[in-house]
Amino acid sequence: MHNFNYHRPNNVADAVTALGGAGDGKIIAGGMTLVPTLKQRLAAPSDLIDLNGIADLKGIKAESDGITIGAMTRHAEVAASSLVKSAIPALAELAELIGDRQVRNRGTIGGSLANNDPAADYPAAILGLGATVRTNKREIAADDFFQGLFETALEEGEIITAVHFPKPEKAAYRKFAQPASRFALIGVFVAKTKGGIRVAVTGGGNGVFRATDIETALAANFTPAAAKGVKLDPADFNGDLHGTPEYRAALVSTMAARAVEAC
Amino acid sequence: MPTVRMTVNGRAVSGEIEARTLLVHFLRNQLGLTGTHVGCDTSQCGACVVHVDGTSIKSCTLLAIQAEGAEVTTIEGLATGDELHPMQAAFREHHGLQCGFCTPGMVMSAVDLVKTNPDPSEQQIREGLEGNICRCTGYHNIVKAVKAGAKAMNAGAMKG
Numbered sequence A: 001m002h003n004f005n006y007h008r009p010n011n012v013a014d015a016v017t018a019l020g021g022a023g024d025g026k027i028i029a030g031g032m033t034l035v036p037t038l039k040q041r042l043a044a045p046s047d048l049i050d051l052n053g054i055a056d057l058k059g060i061k062a063e064s065d066g067i068t069i070g071a072m073t074r075h076a077e078v079a080a081s082s083l084v085k086s087a088i089p090a091l092a093e094l095a096e097l098i099g100d101r102q103v104r105n106r107g108t109i110g111g112s113l114a115n116n117d118p119a120a121d122y123p124a125a126i127l128g129l130g131a132t133v134r135t136n137k138r139e140i141a142a143d144d145f146f147q148g149l150f151e152t153a154l155e156e157g158e159i160i161t162a163v164h165f166p167k168p169e170k171a172a173y174r175k176f177a178q179p180a181s182r183f184a185l186i187g188v189f190v191a192k193t194k195g196g197i198r199v200a201v202t203g204g205g206n207g208v209f210r211a212t213d214i215e216t217a218l219a220a221n222f223t224p225a226a227a228k229g230v231k232l233d234p235a236d237f238n239g240d241l242h243g244t245p246e247y248r249a250a251l252v253s254t255m256a257a258r259a260v261e262a263c
Numbered sequence B: 001m002p003t004v005r006m007t008v009n010g011r012a013v014s015g016e017i018e019a020r021t022l023l024v025h026f027l028r029n030q031l032g033l034t035g036t037h038v039g040c041d042t043s044q045c046g047a048c049v050v051h052v053d054g055t056s057i058k059s060c061t062l063l064a065i066q067a068e069g070a071e072v073t074t075i076e077g078l079a080t081g082d083e084l085h086p087m088q089a090a091f092r093e094h095h096g097l098q099c100g101f102c103t104p105g106m107v108m109s110a111v112d113l114v115k116t117n118p119d120p121s122e123q124q125i126r127e128g129l130e131g132n133i134c135r136c137t138g139y140h141n142i143v144k145a146v147k148a149g150a151k152a153m154n155a156g157a158m159k160g
């Protein structure tokens, strides 16, 4: 790991200033993705701006139509939160499935979203629930936030401050974990929301996406069999030693059916 | 170089470090606390698990400078004098180790698990130790040890 200057601001404004003033600054949240990246020298920022000292970015609160989770809230806090468990139990269950206990004790929702790993869990919930990502500059709808492999709508120097989740009528997440990494080989988030049925898929290869064919089938008939009956095109999926594109495509229908069953 | 201050096993410590120094390297190289191991250095094996402000974390994935002001407990801080912590004693009693390389991390993770779940089932123990990899034991005796350690920790807590 190359050395860097370290900053620990205690409010968002100072973090933005530190980021702007740095030659090649990078934010550190839980560090669960960034520190391994720095060790491999895949990134070598001049400055690290640590968000761990910013109290405003932490915590979970109820908001009229749902809940708002601060960007620096750890996976373990979301998994254990009685507020999340009562408003959107599927979200607490999803957080409990991320990595391992120590990763959940440090990793944050903001870091997971900003990173947008194609096999990460939270992106499926954000997109599946039609959540809104709040930053220091604006609000971004989930449908506009994720832009493919590790790409998001975030601009240079933009910091995620919170995520707002509207409460769905029903929702469930089912993940087929890759047994070594615990990341999703395929994870499917199904939600019945005010705006209709949303089905978000992670682990497919090119970043989280909505399975519109399954959404249409479920809108007509909200049953596991309806989800299971949809065949997705393997050409849209990645293949690797853990699973062929055909296997991943088939898993989506299966996991979607299990999620519907759990709704 | 920045100076970092923290409490390690109840003792106030400080040291000059580079910003990039990992907590595990500060503990091992600067404080000489070599009970905390580095197994993978890629955040996967859990040999480096310590407690920071009461929760278990991987000390190979935390910068020492991020632990400024924190309360850190390492495997060296568990025993009371010559008396092993109940979880350590349970690992010895139930042969929860072979080479012992993963053991400090296993014990630290297990103690943290029992703090939030005083009576974990076998399944919950296996899930709770997801982040700890052992190359030797096949995990059976580790799970037995954690079950017994949990019981002993609860009995100790009841005695006050």
Ligand SMILES: Cc1cc2nc3c(=O)[nH]c(=O)nc-3n(C[C@H](O)[C@H](O)[C@H](O)COP(=O)(O)OP(=O)(O)OC[C@H]3O[C@@H](n4cnc5c(N)ncnc54)[C@H](O)[C@@H]3O)c2cc1C
Binding pocket: A026, A027, A028, A029, A030, A031, A032, A033, A034, A035, A051, A071, A072, A097, A098, A099, A100, A103, A106, A107, A108, A109, A110, A111, A112, A114, A115, A117, A119, A120, A121, A122, A154, A158, A159, A160, A161, A181, A182, A183, A184, B042, B043, B044
């Ligand atoms: C062993 C292991 C297993 C894992 N398993 C899983 C799994 O099963 N499922 C899963 O989803 N994830 C998994 N992860 C990843 C984990 O969830 C990470 O915590 C997460 O991806 C990144 O969050 P972080 O807070 O650690 O961010 P960091 O590593 O600190 O940052 C990641 C990136 O996001 C940027 N960033 C962070 N916060 C913000 C913000 N508020 N605004 C703008 N940019 C920001 C950083 O600059 C950096 O580029 C695993 C990680 C490990 C080490």
Ligand code: FES
Binding pocket: B037, B038, B039, B040, B041, B042, B043, B044, B045, B046, B047, B048, B049, B058, B059, B060, B061
């Ligand atoms: S050395 Fe830290 S997880 Fe392996």
Ligand code: FES
Binding pocket: B096, B097, B098, B099, B100, B101, B102, B103, B133, B134, B135, B136, B137
């Ligand atoms: S006892 Fe050897 S690695 Fe676990």
